[in-house]
Amino acid sequence: MLKYLGLALFNAFTLLLVYAFFRDENLGLAAVFLVIGVGMNTIFFVPSLYPLRWMSPGLALITLLVIYPIIYTVLTSFTNFGDGHRLPKSQAITQIERIGGFIIPEDAPRYSVVPYRNDAGTVALWLSNATETIFVPSGGAIQTITDPPAEPPADYDGYTQVPRRELLPTLREAQSLPFGDEDDVITVSGREAIRATIVPRFDYDEAQDAIIDRTDDTIYRANEKTGYFVGPNGRPLQNQPGYRVGVGLYNFERMISDPGLRGPLIDIFVWTVAFAFLSVLLTFIVGLAMALVMNDPRMPGRTIIRSLLIIPYAIPGVISIVVWRGMLNLNLGVITNVWNDLFGVRPGFLIDPWLAKFSILLVNTWLGYPYMMLICSGALQAIPSDVYEAAAVDGAKPWQRFWGITLPLLLVSVGPLLIASFTFNFNNYLLIEALTGADAPNIPNSPVPARYTDILISYTYNIAFGNRGSDYGYASAITIVIFLVVAVVTLMQYRFTKTWEQVGENV
Numbered sequence: 177m178l179k180y181l182g183l184a185l186f187n188a189f190t191l192l193l194v195y196a197f198f199r200d201e202n203l204g205l206a207a208v209f210l211v212i213g214v215g216m217n218t219i220f221f222v223p224s225l226y227p228l229r230w231m232s233p234g235l236a237l238i239t240l241l242v243i244y245p246i247i248y249t250v251l252t253s254f255t256n257f258g259d260g261h262r263l264p265k266s267q268a269i270t271q272i273e274r275i276g277g278f279i280i281p282e283d284a285p286r287y288s289v290v291p292y293r294n295d296a297g298t299v300a301l302w303l304s305n306a307t308e309t310i311f312v313p314s315g316g317a318i319q320t321i322t323d324p325p326a327e328p329p330a331d332y333d334g335y336t337q338v339p340r341r342e343l344l345p346t347l348r349e350a351q352s353l354p355f356g357d358e359d360d361v362i363t364v365s366g367r368e369a370i371r372a373t374i375v376p377r378f379d380y381d382e383a384q385d386a387i388i389d390r391t392d393d394t395i396y397r398a399n400e401k402t403g404y405f406v407g408p409n410g411r412p413l414q415n416q417p418g419y420r421v422g423v424g425l426y427n428f429e430r431m432i433s434d435p436g437l438r439g440p441l442i443d444i445f446v447w448t449v450a451f452a453f454l455s456v457l458l459t460f461i462v463g464l465a466m467a468l469v470m471n472d473p474r475m476p477g478r479t480i481i482r483s484l485l486i487i488p489y490a491i492p493g494v495i496s497i498v499v500w501r502g503m504l505n506l507n508l509g510v511i512t513n514v515w516n517d518l519f520g521v522r523p524g525f526l527i528d529p530w531l532a533k534f535s536i537l538l539v540n541t542w543l544g545y546p547y548m549m550l551i552c553s554g555a556l557q558a559i560p561s562d563v564y565e566a567a568a569v570d571g572a573k574p575w576q577r578f579w580g581i582t583l584p585l586l587l588v589s590v591g592p593l594l595i596a597s598f599t600f601n602f603n604n605y606l607l608i609e610a611l612t613g614a615d616a617p618n619i620p621n622s623p624v625p626a627r628y629t630d631i632l633i634s635y636t637y638n639i640a641f642g643n644r645g646s647d648y649g650y651a652s653a654i655t656i657v658i659f660l661v662v663a664v665v666t667l668m669q670y671r672f673t674k675t676w677e678q679v680g681e682n683v
Contacts, residue, residue: 183220187213201264208244212236253427253652261403261418268419269380272387272405276416277377279390284372289364290328291346292335299350300335302328303362303369312362314353378416387413427653440619440626440635441654445661448631451536452601456594458541463548464586470549471556482553489546497610500539501526526615529628536629540607544597548590555589556582595669599662603633624650632658 190213197206219225219232228235255261263271287303287310294300300313309324311332319333330337338346347364355362356371363370379388386397387405396405396413403421404412412418430437469475470482488496503510504525516522525535559582567577587594608631616627624647625638632654640651 179220183217186216190216201267204244204248208240212239215239249652249655252648253656254422254424255420255649256403256418256423256426257420257649257652258647261420263417263419265398265419265421268417269387272378272413272416273376273380278374279377280370280374281372284370287369287371289347289350289367289369291338291343291350292332293338293346294335298335299346299353300333301350301355301362301364301369302332302337303371304328312355314350314355318356318360318362378413387416423649427650428657430650431653431657434623437623437650440622440624443619443628444626444630444632444635447533447629448602451533451540451604451631452598454537455540455544455601455604456597458537459544459548459597460552460590460594462541462545463550464552466545466549467552467556468582471553482549485549486546488542489550493543494606494610496543497539497607500535500542501611504535526612527617529617532612532616532629536607536611539611540601540604543607547597551590551593552586555586558589559585591669595666598669599666602631602662602665603658604631605633605637608634609637632661 190209193209194206194213197203197209216232216236219228285305285307287305290302290304292300292302294313298314300311300316303310303312304324309321311319311321313335328337347367350364353364355364355369359373360371361373363372363374375390377390379390380386381388381395384395384397386395388395394407396407399406399412400421401423402412403418405416405418406412431441432438466485470478470485475481502508504512506512506522506524506527509525512522512525523531525531563581563585564577567581572580608629612627612629613634616629619626619628625642626635627638630638636651636654636658639647639654
């Protein structure tokens, strides 16, 4: 009985979410939760799917957090989604009509405003000008004061004049309250009120699929290629939002055809590949060297030294990065101060393009070598000692044993982990942003935010969420390119690993 009750609660919650997303025109999330709900009920009621009941929460999370973002990213890459085009067309039209301004008749009477409030909290207004004085509660009828006093009274008709300290908050509240009726509207604006029927400046004509400016009857027709309402002169509606439209392969073409985008993107791509490759290479070399030394039984204090060497791996990475950033600071860093004392120069480790890249590789080597040392230590223990004994009998020197036996057999074991490390560093956003994010020099003449130390993932993040605007469509296109590059490189490296396996079989 409890399981049916739990399923009923789950269905009710899911339907509530589907309705909420559908009402907000977020059809993607509505469809995802509908699929999850149908899938969970199918798994629950079909006996042959009983084993999947234990996996259903994980499958639901994979659908919501992995499959849906992938599909959404792919779809977004074919749109103009970004600054100026954040809303669907229907919401953009509503926004233009709501905040596009209003038309106020030139002969509309204007009044000075004194706010009142009763014990129930209802706001009322004492309005006066040179010709008349009126009193109007929120949602009530307008009362004309036939013989008004020289100053607004402290109390009137059960309402008390608002004290000075509450004046501005009450006036702000009054701006959103209704006063008068449909044919005789009073609108509050600051310390002034206007008595007239105010109409929106812009009106959408569904028959023409256009926005009409009531001030001069200019027609702005919807352009489904650009996502703007465009006037007769070919210019979009000024200071008003556009809407999302499909642009086909335009975002992908921009990477190739736009010189301003192509230049930084090529440089960043080359640096990304170099950063990932050199990070794996340097951490592997240092980690393997440490593992070989610690694997020698003649090494004194191996346990203590090995424990000390894994400290960078035990400390949270972001803390280590911040410490390194402080030590490499141009004015206050320990390393720069020592360098200045020795050579009389303060190197810009975080602000010079090449030194910043060197600093990134240095810090990443510090963070990554303990991991490589641990996996290499385990792999070295798995290599049979009789292989080395046979090589020694044959007269092989230490370097020959390393290159002919140790390294080939080691790569067979750690090859997949090296591939995983390359993939991780290819998207190592935290290191780039935490170490050089604020100080890294910008690439000149780039139309989008781009820094010399950016890798593809940080470049994409800055395009989507940077301070210079958001271009989600272009960022999504780059994300797809990143995915394809990582997939191709990973497949190539797995083929390379199979080659090493064949070499290991022949050792």
